[in-house]
Amino acid sequence: MPKKRKKHGRRGRPSKPRKPRLSKIKVQAPKGTHDILPEEQKYWDKLRAVVAQAATNYGFGRIDTPVFEDVRLYIKGTGQNTDIVQKEIYTFKTKGGEQLALRPEFTPGIVRAYIEHGMKNLPQPVKLCSIGPVFRHDKPQAGRYRQFHQINFEIIGDPTEVSDVQIIQTFVSILKRLNLKKFTIFINSIGCLMCAPKYKKNLLSYYKKRLNRVCPECRRRFDKNPLRLLDCKNEKCKKVTNEAPQILDYLCDECRLHFKKVLEILDDLEIPYILNPYLVRGLDYYTKTVFEVWEDKDDSGQGALLGGGRYDNLVEMFKGKSTPAVGAAAGMERIISFLKKQDIKISEIEKPKVFMIQLGELGKRKSLKLFDEFQRNGIKVGEAFSKPSIKSQLKIADKEGAKIALILGQKEALEDSIIIRDMVSGVQETVLIEKVINEVKKRLKQ
């Protein structure tokens, strides 16, 4: 039964003043965002480490661009009529009146940086790698987020098929190093400014006669972004698409030869792929090679793990010198969920073999300092400084599998000494604090 609140304490003394009432609200993460909690980080660390290794192996330099840019970069670059710009981009006006956008993809920002920093004067091609968050106001659903993370590789300044293949190869090496073996590469060519328009014209006249047989979304695409009709996952639309004209029949000699060589090198490298004549990708800037990697043999699942292609006109569209380029981006959340689904074991970060235990005010203060010194000497040390009792700290040290516990109590703190306890045998020895690092080093070597 709850006690009645007394107005006055015992013997008529006034009770403590009441705590002022806090104003409270409840806030949750915005729809479509997610927290990456400590226990999830091992997957992210692993993926980032593998990406960094691949970047080094294939000669990519890291570039970090701002998460927001001039909105015109995406309207012009990604394309006015793309889903990204029409529906998904986050835009905002700053207090200074600038129109900015949270980056929905990396490529336009990287092209801007390439031009802005005069990278055309560097030896070509310039190979750049990025990793970070992107933002799209998409319908949130399983595996789709409004803030998600991408790995992005670009090769700017090489017109040859070698770069197309190297981008694919780099990503394949990443997936393989993560032990992801079940994936399929779909590839196509969507031509260039010379040959694509004729194809689009024929495609439009094909669909024009069949508009009553496609979904409302496709009817909208018909006016704005006709290539995307080929992309629709609706069963009704797929039937129509299956008989649509194929871009491969319209490619000019240059595009045909380029594509042929890409496929030949992939064959040489024994990288398997499926030619999908209806693969177009959602963005405006692609020319020639486009590709996607899916986790299964068909492309109807949750979405591609990664996708990309050549974009030979984008640099010029931002008033750079005409510069051919190719790139691709992978969704980190997708790859990580793929990793988890396949039950791939990610080795835990190595746990410290030394655990520091402290008692009392002075003991704690000295422990913090010593803890720092161990880090400087490259020795990982575990701790539970927030636990007050030696018993509870020892329990954690045991659970964490520490070999050595260092105990710094009041007495030791006053004497500038410390107890070294062998966690297996339970044998304890007291040494001077100044000698403890060397002593621990010696014991860890045994």
Ligand SMILES: [Zn+2]
């Ligand atoms: Zn062409």
Ligand SMILES: [Zn+2]
């Ligand atoms: Zn459709």
